[in-house]
Amino acid sequence: MKNRSPEEARNRINRLSEALFGAPDEIDEEEAEQLLKDAGFNTEALNDRLYKRLYAEAQQYWIARKDLPPLLKKALDDLRPLSSPPRNEAELARQARAGVERVIEKAKLLASAMVPEGPLRFAESYRSKQGLTETDRNKLDTVQEQLKRKIERLKGKDDKGR
Amino acid sequence: MQNGKNGTSGSHIEPRGVVLSKQNQHPDFKQLAKRLTAYGSVVFAEFALGGENAVVPGTGLSIEDFVAKVLLEYVTGKIKHHPSRGVLITILGAAMRNDIIDALRKKSHEREETRSQMLVDEDAEIKNHEKPALDTYPQQAFPDPGAILDEHEYRERVRLAVEDEPELKELAEAVIDLELYKPEEIADAVGTSAAEIQNRKKKLRRRLNKQGLVTSRRKKAESV
Numbered sequence: 001m002k003n004r005s006p007e008e009a010r011n012r013i014n015r016l017s018e019a020l021f022g023a024p025d026e027i028d029e030e031e032a033e034q035l036l037k038d039a040g041f042n043t044e045a046l047n048d049r050l051y052k053r054l055y056a057e058a059q060q061y062w063i064a065r066k067d068l069p070p071l072l073k074k075a076l077d078d079l080r081p082l083s084s085p086p087r088n089e090a091e092l093a094r095q096a097r098a099g100v101e102r103v104i105e106k107a108k109l110l111a112s113a114m115v116p117e118g119p120l121r122f123a124e125s126y127r128s129k130q131g132l133t134e135t136d137r138n139k140l141d142t143v144q145e146q147l148k149r150k151i152e153r154l155k156g157k158d159d160k161g162r
Numbered sequence: 163m164q165n166g167k168n169g170t171s172g173s174h175i176e177p178r179g180v181v182l183s184k185q186n187q188h189p190d191f192k193q194l195a196k197r198l199t200a201y202g203s204v205v206f207a208e209f210a211l212g213g214e215n216a217v218v219p220g221t222g223l224s225i226e227d228f229v230a231k232v233l234l235e236y237v238t239g240k241i242k243h244h245p246s247r248g249v250l251i252t253i254l255g256a257a258m259r260n261d262i263i264d265a266l267r268k269k270s271h272e273r274e275e276t277r278s279q280m281l282v283d284e285d286a287e288i289k290n291h292e293k294p295a296l297d298t299y300p301q302q303a304f305p306d307p308g309a310i311l312d313e314h315e316y317r318e319r320v321r322l323a324v325e326d327e328p329e330l331k332e333l334a335e336a337v338i339d340l341e342l343y344k345p346e347e348i349a350d351a352v353g354t355s356a357a358e359i360q361n362r363k364k365k366l367r368r369r370l371n372k373q374g375l376v377t378s379r380r381k382k383a384e385s386v
Contacts, residue, residue, distance in 0.1 A: 016320075025252045050233065071237040
Protein backbone atom coordinates (compact mmCIF):
# COMPACT_ATOMS: atom_id res chain seq x y z
CA MET A 1 0.00 0.00 0.00
CA LYS A 2 1.22 3.50 -0.81
CA ASN A 3 2.53 5.69 1.95
CA ARG A 4 0.15 8.62 2.03
CA SER A 5 0.31 11.77 4.08
CA PRO A 6 -2.45 12.14 6.69
CA GLU A 7 -4.12 14.82 4.56
CA GLU A 8 -4.05 12.61 1.48
CA ALA A 9 -5.51 9.70 3.44
CA ARG A 10 -8.21 11.96 4.87
CA ASN A 11 -9.08 13.39 1.46
CA ARG A 12 -9.40 9.92 -0.03
CA ILE A 13 -11.80 8.82 2.71
CA ASN A 14 -13.71 12.08 2.33
CA ARG A 15 -14.06 11.47 -1.39
CA LEU A 16 -15.41 7.97 -0.81
CA SER A 17 -17.74 9.29 1.86
CA GLU A 18 -19.18 12.00 -0.36
CA ALA A 19 -19.79 9.54 -3.19
CA LEU A 20 -21.49 7.08 -0.84
CA PHE A 21 -23.23 9.16 1.77
CA GLY A 22 -23.42 12.58 0.11
CA ALA A 23 -22.16 16.05 0.91
CA PRO A 24 -23.59 18.15 3.78
CA ASP A 25 -25.77 20.17 1.40
CA GLU A 26 -27.56 17.00 0.29
CA ILE A 27 -29.22 16.77 3.71
CA ASP A 28 -32.20 19.12 3.59
CA GLU A 29 -34.07 20.32 6.66
CA GLU A 30 -36.70 17.59 6.51
CA GLU A 31 -34.11 14.81 6.29
CA ALA A 32 -32.06 16.47 9.03
CA GLU A 33 -35.07 16.33 11.34
CA GLN A 34 -35.57 12.65 10.56
CA LEU A 35 -31.90 11.80 11.10
CA LEU A 36 -31.82 13.65 14.41
CA LYS A 37 -35.01 11.95 15.53
CA ASP A 38 -33.55 8.55 14.62
CA ALA A 39 -30.38 9.32 16.56
CA GLY A 40 -32.35 10.47 19.62
CA PHE A 41 -31.55 14.19 19.52
CA ASN A 42 -33.73 16.78 21.22
CA THR A 43 -33.33 19.74 18.86
CA GLU A 44 -34.85 22.29 21.22
CA ALA A 45 -32.41 21.34 23.98
CA LEU A 46 -29.58 21.32 21.45
CA ASN A 47 -30.46 24.87 20.32
CA ASP A 48 -30.60 26.04 23.92
CA ARG A 49 -27.12 24.67 24.60
CA LEU A 50 -25.73 26.19 21.39
CA TYR A 51 -27.27 29.51 22.38
CA LYS A 52 -25.49 29.35 25.75
CA ARG A 53 -22.14 28.77 24.04
CA LEU A 54 -22.69 31.66 21.64
CA TYR A 55 -23.86 33.86 24.50
CA ALA A 56 -20.66 33.09 26.41
CA GLU A 57 -18.70 34.17 23.34
CA ALA A 58 -20.79 37.34 23.06
CA GLN A 59 -19.98 38.20 26.69
CA GLN A 60 -16.30 38.51 25.75
CA TYR A 61 -17.24 41.25 23.31
CA TRP A 62 -19.49 43.00 25.82
CA ILE A 63 -16.78 42.89 28.49
CA ALA A 64 -14.30 44.35 26.01
CA ARG A 65 -16.95 46.95 25.03
CA LYS A 66 -16.79 45.85 21.42
CA ASP A 67 -19.65 45.53 18.98
CA LEU A 68 -20.87 42.02 18.33
CA PRO A 69 -19.99 40.64 14.90
CA PRO A 70 -23.24 40.80 12.87
CA LEU A 71 -23.27 37.02 12.34
CA LEU A 72 -22.94 36.35 16.07
CA LYS A 73 -25.79 38.78 16.74
CA LYS A 74 -27.97 37.05 14.14
CA ALA A 75 -27.11 33.61 15.55
CA LEU A 76 -28.08 34.74 19.05
CA ASP A 77 -31.37 36.15 17.74
CA ASP A 78 -32.18 32.96 15.81
CA LEU A 79 -31.29 30.54 18.60
CA ARG A 80 -32.66 32.58 21.50
CA PRO A 81 -34.76 30.20 23.62
CA LEU A 82 -38.47 30.95 23.76
CA SER A 83 -38.28 30.83 27.55
CA SER A 84 -35.97 33.90 27.67
CA PRO A 85 -37.58 37.21 28.64
CA PRO A 86 -38.69 39.08 25.48
CA ARG A 87 -36.55 42.11 24.58
CA ASN A 88 -38.98 43.71 22.16
CA GLU A 89 -42.48 43.46 20.76
CA ALA A 90 -41.47 41.10 17.94
CA GLU A 91 -40.06 38.62 20.45
CA LEU A 92 -43.07 39.00 22.68
CA ALA A 93 -45.32 38.23 19.68
CA ARG A 94 -43.16 35.24 18.69
CA GLN A 95 -43.33 33.81 22.22
CA ALA A 96 -47.05 34.46 22.47
CA ARG A 97 -47.63 32.73 19.15
CA ALA A 98 -45.55 29.75 20.23
CA GLY A 99 -47.44 29.62 23.53
CA VAL A 100 -50.83 29.67 21.79
CA GLU A 101 -49.66 27.00 19.33
CA ARG A 102 -48.64 24.77 22.23
CA VAL A 103 -52.06 25.22 23.89
CA ILE A 104 -53.83 24.45 20.59
CA GLU A 105 -51.71 21.33 20.11
CA LYS A 106 -52.65 20.15 23.62
CA ALA A 107 -56.33 20.92 23.01
CA LYS A 108 -56.22 18.98 19.74
CA LEU A 109 -54.70 16.01 21.51
CA LEU A 110 -57.38 16.22 24.19
CA ALA A 111 -60.16 16.53 21.62
CA SER A 112 -58.89 13.61 19.59
CA ALA A 113 -58.83 11.50 22.76
CA MET A 114 -62.42 12.46 23.59
CA VAL A 115 -64.04 12.29 20.18
CA PRO A 116 -65.04 8.72 19.23
CA GLU A 117 -63.26 7.27 16.20
CA GLY A 118 -66.12 5.20 14.74
CA PRO A 119 -69.55 6.26 13.39
CA LEU A 120 -71.69 8.18 15.84
CA ARG A 121 -74.60 6.41 17.54
CA PHE A 122 -77.00 8.03 19.98
CA ALA A 123 -79.18 6.35 22.56
CA GLU A 124 -82.77 6.52 21.36
CA SER A 125 -84.56 4.77 24.19
CA TYR A 126 -86.26 8.06 25.04
CA ARG A 127 -88.50 7.55 22.02
CA SER A 128 -90.42 4.78 23.73
CA LYS A 129 -90.72 6.66 27.01
CA GLN A 130 -94.29 7.36 27.98
CA GLY A 131 -95.48 10.90 28.53
CA LEU A 132 -93.35 12.40 25.74
CA THR A 133 -95.20 14.58 23.31
CA GLU A 134 -94.34 14.88 19.65
CA THR A 135 -92.92 18.35 20.38
CA ASP A 136 -90.63 16.86 23.04
CA ARG A 137 -89.39 14.24 20.60
CA ASN A 138 -88.73 16.90 17.97
CA LYS A 139 -86.75 18.95 20.47
CA LEU A 140 -84.68 15.92 21.48
CA ASP A 141 -84.06 15.13 17.81
CA THR A 142 -82.89 18.69 17.21
CA VAL A 143 -80.46 18.51 20.16
CA GLN A 144 -79.18 15.16 18.87
CA GLU A 145 -78.66 16.61 15.40
CA GLN A 146 -76.85 19.66 16.76
CA LEU A 147 -74.57 17.49 18.88
CA LYS A 148 -73.87 15.23 15.95
CA ARG A 149 -72.90 18.16 13.72
CA LYS A 150 -70.68 19.62 16.42
CA ILE A 151 -68.78 16.34 16.88
CA GLU A 152 -68.44 15.84 13.12
CA ARG A 153 -67.02 19.34 12.84
CA LEU A 154 -64.52 18.63 15.64
CA LYS A 155 -63.50 15.38 13.98
CA GLY A 156 -63.01 17.14 10.65
CA LYS A 157 -60.76 19.77 12.23
CA ASP A 158 -58.84 17.11 14.08
CA ASP A 159 -58.26 15.11 10.89
CA LYS A 160 -56.99 18.23 9.10
CA GLY A 161 -54.68 18.97 12.00
CA ARG A 162 -52.99 15.55 11.75
CA MET B 163 -14.01 16.77 1.25
CA GLN B 164 -15.15 18.26 -1.95
CA ASN B 165 -16.44 21.70 -1.25
CA GLY B 166 -18.98 21.92 -3.96
CA LYS B 167 -16.62 23.80 -6.26
CA ASN B 168 -15.06 20.81 -7.93
CA GLY B 169 -16.73 18.03 -6.03
CA THR B 170 -19.67 15.82 -6.77
CA SER B 171 -22.19 18.23 -5.35
CA GLY B 172 -24.46 18.22 -8.37
CA SER B 173 -27.85 19.78 -8.72
CA HIS B 174 -30.16 16.83 -8.19
CA ILE B 175 -31.72 17.83 -4.91
CA GLU B 176 -33.48 21.05 -3.97
CA PRO B 177 -33.15 22.93 -1.72
CA ARG B 178 -29.37 22.87 -1.49
CA GLY B 179 -27.73 25.57 0.61
CA VAL B 180 -28.93 27.09 3.84
CA VAL B 181 -31.71 29.64 3.50
CA LEU B 182 -30.33 33.16 3.75
CA SER B 183 -32.50 35.94 5.07
CA LYS B 184 -33.23 38.47 2.35
CA GLN B 185 -32.58 41.39 4.67
CA ASN B 186 -28.85 40.94 5.17
CA GLN B 187 -27.93 37.64 3.55
CA HIS B 188 -27.30 35.99 6.91
CA PRO B 189 -28.22 32.34 7.31
CA ASP B 190 -31.05 30.95 9.38
CA PHE B 191 -28.98 29.61 12.28
CA LYS B 192 -31.65 27.27 13.62
CA GLN B 193 -31.78 25.51 10.28
CA LEU B 194 -27.99 25.61 9.92
CA ALA B 195 -27.47 24.09 13.38
CA LYS B 196 -30.03 21.37 12.67
CA ARG B 197 -28.50 20.36 9.34
CA LEU B 198 -24.94 20.50 10.65
CA THR B 199 -25.86 18.32 13.61
CA ALA B 200 -27.58 15.82 11.31
CA TYR B 201 -24.49 15.73 9.10
CA GLY B 202 -22.29 15.36 12.20
CA SER B 203 -24.43 12.43 13.26
CA VAL B 204 -23.84 10.75 9.88
CA VAL B 205 -20.07 11.38 10.11
CA PHE B 206 -19.96 9.97 13.65
CA ALA B 207 -21.84 6.89 12.44
CA GLU B 208 -19.33 6.48 9.60
CA PHE B 209 -16.65 6.09 12.21
CA ALA B 210 -18.67 3.67 14.32
CA LEU B 211 -19.76 6.31 16.82
CA GLY B 212 -23.40 7.17 17.14
CA GLY B 213 -26.25 8.79 19.02
CA GLU B 214 -26.72 12.05 20.88
CA ASN B 215 -24.32 11.13 23.66
CA ALA B 216 -21.53 9.65 21.52
CA VAL B 217 -18.06 11.15 21.89
CA VAL B 218 -14.72 10.71 20.13
CA PRO B 219 -12.99 8.20 22.42
CA GLY B 220 -10.44 9.73 24.73
CA THR B 221 -11.41 13.31 23.90
CA GLY B 222 -14.93 13.57 25.26
CA LEU B 223 -15.87 15.64 22.21
CA SER B 224 -19.46 15.17 21.06
CA ILE B 225 -21.24 16.06 17.80
CA GLU B 226 -22.57 19.14 19.55
CA ASP B 227 -19.01 20.25 20.44
CA PHE B 228 -17.95 20.01 16.80
CA VAL B 229 -21.07 21.85 15.60
CA ALA B 230 -20.56 24.61 18.17
CA LYS B 231 -16.90 24.95 17.18
CA VAL B 232 -17.57 25.53 13.47
CA LEU B 233 -20.52 27.81 14.20
CA LEU B 234 -18.38 29.90 16.55
CA GLU B 235 -15.58 30.05 14.01
CA TYR B 236 -18.05 31.17 11.39
CA VAL B 237 -19.85 33.84 13.43
CA THR B 238 -16.57 35.31 14.67
CA GLY B 239 -15.08 35.42 11.18
CA LYS B 240 -12.45 32.67 11.57
CA ILE B 241 -14.20 30.71 8.83
CA LYS B 242 -15.08 33.01 6.01
CA HIS B 243 -17.69 32.15 3.45
CA HIS B 244 -17.92 33.48 -0.03
CA PRO B 245 -20.60 32.06 -2.37
CA SER B 246 -17.93 31.38 -5.01
CA ARG B 247 -16.42 28.77 -2.65
CA GLY B 248 -19.66 26.79 -2.52
CA VAL B 249 -22.74 26.76 -0.30
CA LEU B 250 -22.27 27.61 3.37
CA ILE B 251 -23.47 24.29 4.77
CA THR B 252 -20.89 22.46 2.66
CA ILE B 253 -18.03 24.71 3.80
CA LEU B 254 -18.97 24.34 7.47
CA GLY B 255 -19.77 20.64 7.13
CA ALA B 256 -16.40 19.98 5.51
CA ALA B 257 -14.59 21.91 8.26
CA MET B 258 -16.49 19.97 10.91
CA ARG B 259 -15.80 16.63 9.24
CA ASN B 260 -12.09 17.39 9.11
CA ASP B 261 -12.15 18.37 12.80
CA ILE B 262 -13.80 15.03 13.66
CA ILE B 263 -11.27 13.05 11.61
CA ASP B 264 -8.37 15.01 13.08
CA ALA B 265 -9.63 14.29 16.59
CA LEU B 266 -9.88 10.58 15.79
CA ARG B 267 -6.46 10.57 14.16
CA LYS B 268 -4.88 12.39 17.07
CA LYS B 269 -6.28 9.82 19.44
CA SER B 270 -5.06 6.99 17.24
CA HIS B 271 -1.49 8.39 17.44
CA GLU B 272 -1.74 8.71 21.18
CA ARG B 273 -2.96 5.14 21.41
CA GLU B 274 -0.45 3.59 19.07
CA GLU B 275 1.79 2.29 21.85
CA THR B 276 -1.09 0.74 23.72
CA ARG B 277 -2.97 -0.42 20.66
CA SER B 278 -1.94 -4.02 20.87
CA GLN B 279 -3.28 -4.15 24.41
CA MET B 280 -6.51 -2.61 23.17
CA LEU B 281 -6.86 -5.26 20.49
CA VAL B 282 -6.29 -7.93 23.14
CA ASP B 283 -8.99 -6.32 25.23
CA GLU B 284 -11.36 -6.17 22.27
CA ASP B 285 -10.74 -9.82 21.48
CA ALA B 286 -11.44 -10.71 25.08
CA GLU B 287 -14.60 -8.68 25.00
CA ILE B 288 -15.77 -10.27 21.77
CA LYS B 289 -15.15 -13.71 23.25
CA ASN B 290 -16.77 -13.02 26.59
CA HIS B 291 -19.62 -10.87 25.44
CA GLU B 292 -22.50 -12.77 23.88
CA LYS B 293 -22.33 -11.73 20.25
CA PRO B 294 -22.65 -7.92 20.25
CA ALA B 295 -25.48 -7.20 17.83
CA LEU B 296 -26.00 -4.21 15.58
CA ASP B 297 -28.93 -3.21 17.70
CA THR B 298 -26.54 -2.45 20.57
CA TYR B 299 -25.48 0.56 18.47
CA PRO B 300 -24.88 3.40 19.27
CA GLN B 301 -23.32 2.56 22.62
CA GLN B 302 -21.09 -0.28 21.52
CA ALA B 303 -17.51 -0.68 22.70
CA PHE B 304 -14.97 1.97 21.69
CA PRO B 305 -13.93 1.60 18.08
CA ASP B 306 -10.25 1.53 17.25
CA PRO B 307 -9.45 5.00 15.81
CA GLY B 308 -6.40 3.63 13.97
CA ALA B 309 -8.46 1.11 12.06
CA ILE B 310 -11.25 3.59 11.53
CA LEU B 311 -9.02 5.92 9.51
CA ASP B 312 -7.51 3.13 7.45
CA GLU B 313 -8.88 3.39 3.90
CA HIS B 314 -8.87 -0.35 3.29
CA GLU B 315 -10.69 -0.93 6.56
CA TYR B 316 -13.16 1.84 5.67
CA ARG B 317 -13.98 0.19 2.34
CA GLU B 318 -14.47 -3.15 4.09
CA ARG B 319 -16.79 -1.64 6.66
CA VAL B 320 -18.92 -0.08 3.91
CA ARG B 321 -19.05 -3.39 2.05
CA LEU B 322 -20.16 -5.25 5.17
CA ALA B 323 -22.76 -2.63 6.03
CA VAL B 324 -24.63 -3.01 2.72
CA GLU B 325 -24.15 -6.68 1.88
CA ASP B 326 -27.79 -7.53 2.68
CA GLU B 327 -29.32 -4.70 0.59
CA PRO B 328 -28.87 -5.22 -3.20
CA GLU B 329 -29.52 -1.60 -4.23
CA LEU B 330 -27.12 -0.20 -1.68
CA LYS B 331 -24.61 -2.92 -2.51
CA GLU B 332 -24.66 -1.81 -6.16
CA LEU B 333 -23.96 1.76 -5.12
CA ALA B 334 -21.13 0.72 -2.80
CA GLU B 335 -19.53 -1.51 -5.43
CA ALA B 336 -19.62 1.25 -8.04
CA VAL B 337 -17.84 3.62 -5.65
CA ILE B 338 -15.46 1.19 -3.94
CA ASP B 339 -14.56 -1.22 -6.74
CA LEU B 340 -15.01 0.92 -9.85
CA GLU B 341 -13.94 4.16 -8.14
CA LEU B 342 -16.82 6.12 -9.61
CA TYR B 343 -17.65 9.21 -7.60
CA LYS B 344 -20.15 11.31 -9.53
CA PRO B 345 -23.85 10.35 -9.35
CA GLU B 346 -24.07 10.37 -13.16
CA GLU B 347 -21.12 7.95 -13.49
CA ILE B 348 -22.49 5.66 -10.80
CA ALA B 349 -25.93 5.78 -12.41
CA ASP B 350 -24.47 4.75 -15.79
CA ALA B 351 -22.59 1.84 -14.25
CA VAL B 352 -25.59 0.64 -12.24
CA GLY B 353 -28.08 1.24 -15.05
CA THR B 354 -30.33 3.73 -13.34
CA SER B 355 -30.81 7.49 -13.10
CA ALA B 356 -28.71 9.99 -11.16
CA ALA B 357 -31.80 10.91 -9.15
CA GLU B 358 -32.19 7.27 -8.11
CA ILE B 359 -28.56 7.25 -6.99
CA GLN B 360 -29.30 10.27 -4.80
CA ASN B 361 -32.26 8.38 -3.33
CA ARG B 362 -30.03 5.43 -2.55
CA LYS B 363 -27.51 7.72 -0.89
CA LYS B 364 -30.31 9.10 1.25
CA LYS B 365 -31.38 5.58 2.17
CA LEU B 366 -27.78 4.71 2.98
CA ARG B 367 -27.45 7.78 5.22
CA ARG B 368 -30.51 6.77 7.19
CA ARG B 369 -29.31 3.20 7.52
CA LEU B 370 -25.85 4.38 8.54
CA ASN B 371 -27.28 6.80 11.07
CA LYS B 372 -29.27 3.99 12.67
CA GLN B 373 -26.66 1.24 12.57
CA GLY B 374 -23.25 2.81 12.01
CA LEU B 375 -20.33 1.24 10.16
CA VAL B 376 -19.14 -1.53 12.41
CA THR B 377 -15.48 -2.54 12.33
CA SER B 378 -14.91 -5.61 10.21
CA ARG B 379 -13.26 -7.45 13.12
CA ARG B 380 -16.39 -6.96 15.18
CA LYS B 381 -18.69 -7.88 12.32
CA LYS B 382 -16.74 -11.09 11.71
CA ALA B 383 -17.01 -11.92 15.39
CA GLU B 384 -20.76 -11.33 15.24
CA SER B 385 -21.19 -13.69 12.33
CA VAL B 386 -19.30 -16.54 14.06
